[in-house]
Amino acid sequence: MAGPARPTLARVAERAGVSVSTASLAFSGAGPISPETRDRVLRAADELGYTGPNPLGRQLRSGRSGIVGVVIGDQLKRSFRDPVAVQVLDGLVSTLGAHGLGVLLIPGIPGHDPASRVVDPLIETAAMDVGVLVWGVGRQDPTLDAFQRRGVPVVIGEGRLVPGAPAVTLDDRVGTAQVVQHLVDLGHERVAEISLPLDSSGAQGPVDAARLAQVDRTPTANRLAGVRDAVDPVVTWETEASLVEHGKTAALALLSAPDRPTAIVAHSDLLAGGAVLAAHELGLDVPGDVSVAGFDGLDLPWLAPTVLTTVRQPLAEKGERLGEAVIGLLAGEAPEEVRLPVELSVGTTTGPPARQSRTTA
Amino acid sequence: MAGPARPTLARVAERAGVSVSTASLAFSGAGPISPETRDRVLRAADELGYTGPNPLGRQLRSGRSGIVGVVIGDQLKRSFRDPVAVQVLDGLVSTLGAHGLGVLLIPGIPGHDPASRVVDPLIETAAMDVGVLVWGVGRQDPTLDAFQRRGVPVVIGEGRLVPGAPAVTLDDRVGTAQVVQHLVDLGHERVAEISLPLDSSGAQGPVDAARLAQVDRTPTANRLAGVRDAVDPVVTWETEASLVEHGKTAALALLSAPDRPTAIVAHSDLLAGGAVLAAHELGLDVPGDVSVAGFDGLDLPWLAPTVLTTVRQPLAEKGERLGEAVIGLLAGEAPEEVRLPVELSVGTTTGPPARQSRTTA
């Protein structure tokens, strides 16, 4: 039923009465060929049902697969629930697509087994010209190791810099410091912090100094540092992932504690959005009773008309820059680090602390 | 700086003092080989920095790329904002990954140009063993045409059945009818409908019979039909995409109209969630003043503690079934259609219509 084997360029050439190399020219257009010959070849191809050169042959010849492996985050499902990842990916796909490159999705963690050194088998076996690690690399990153072992060049987004690998990073420490300073300037002294995951352990809850010292993710480390550039948070609550429900859980705990903070700074807008929901659920006014600030600059339609105070980062541009870094790498350019700026954006979720909150203490 | 060309299996074999075929056996393990010989080959590989067989060579030989092209929806960025797509994709990636297959992301519409017959160039050029059209195909689908022209077999999710192509479909007509019947049973007579896009035109707003006749997407057509199996909606509002903000816009219009409906049925949970937000913004109680029902069975943390009345569909399973269909296709099995069940799930957003809304009319 599957019909005879798919016709090959050689058969087309044979039928058209030309050599294989000439037939190749007819399709690729790379080289001089007379219009009549080309037509004859194309007609022969049509008659045989030949639909163009087999990519596999071309790839072997050129040594390039045209495929860029992209490691998004830990689990695919969870990562894509974060609009941040989605927007970056969109920018990346567009930029690479314009250069004829495709994106192969690689789950960061294969099973449900974080902290294992097992990586997705695709990293070992799939044909890839470049690997992109969008969300940084840890101190001892199995994924990075696997790419390097295979000799696949990598591009790093937001991570520890890797020698020889281009990187796209963010001014997030400065941005975080700015938004927290904004809270300080408003008069806040008891600022609680909802943190991104410190590593891939899946831990959550309030953290102590010892745990803080274990931080193994660059964006998290930068934002932790940024917060501390402006204020010493009364408590830091680690989350399992940057998702609304985790921000909500964290804020419910923080806001129910005896010495309630007057402001919460979250490492991401999704976490901050969850914190706003928690405040509402507890009957607290934002920013009357508690101010909330985030990071990312997402558009959260379900939070409207509330507008988060946040730090805007150029998400699509981050994806585009990553794409350009990939292109540059393939073109043999020297790797460089691109640092993206951020911008404080004051919304309706921050204001001066309430008087009574001080007396309540 | 790039070092000498990457070593090849032939050089490893040479160094180990064995033939290329034996060296191949040492890596693939497919065939008898003595432990000593294998060790010698592996040692030679190590010394040369050979990191395993080049996938490109293997692929050409086997005629398989191990890559499955997945067309998600219209625009990548927009599609991934919908958890429905994300969950299906997750199931698909997991299932394919377990069989050593990788997912290549293909934007449904290349530029910002819907209704054009241009498809993403990847479909024409990238090496793929199978193509998956997750969200169905239209009457004259350029993407489907492109795959078929190239001779790449396809798997269809939720779409018009294509001869020879396996499909994974949904009992969505029945499910939709059930949830609307639930509204009818509660006593609702004026039911408004918020519809998924009828085609890729990007149109939005109330639709008339002529427009309804133009529907060119299977899931949309099924749900429109399902609604009508139970009631004749007072108005149908078409949206541009299944996103919260579009549901909200639609509901704001529907609920501000003079003869306000007592219930709204949306074709998706995201649209329904937006409708709930709209009701709240207008000061309407749900379900006191208006009932809202959706479709999908999503977990919407930002809507808590409200729980949507909806029709639950097995999203991850849909992805898994699509994956299995791909595997089956590659194994040469006869294509078949898998139909997934749905289940009505009553939440807190539906109740009997208020007395006064009738008098208001």
Added chain:
DNA sequence: GCGTCGCCTCGAAACGATTCGAGGCGCCGG
């Protein structure tokens, strides 16, 4: 009329691996 220049076309050599059948060598049994 002959030389030279161009435009096309062609053959052959990669690209890097897998696979299949043939065959060598050692060991065991008769």
Added chain:
DNA sequence: CCGGCGCCTCGAATCGTTTCGAGGCGACGC
């Protein structure tokens, strides 16, 4: 001691394309 049987190893063919240099042939200029 010889025949036969296994276990390994090898050589060669194959996958489908691109590319490079060579060469043929016609035309134009001197």
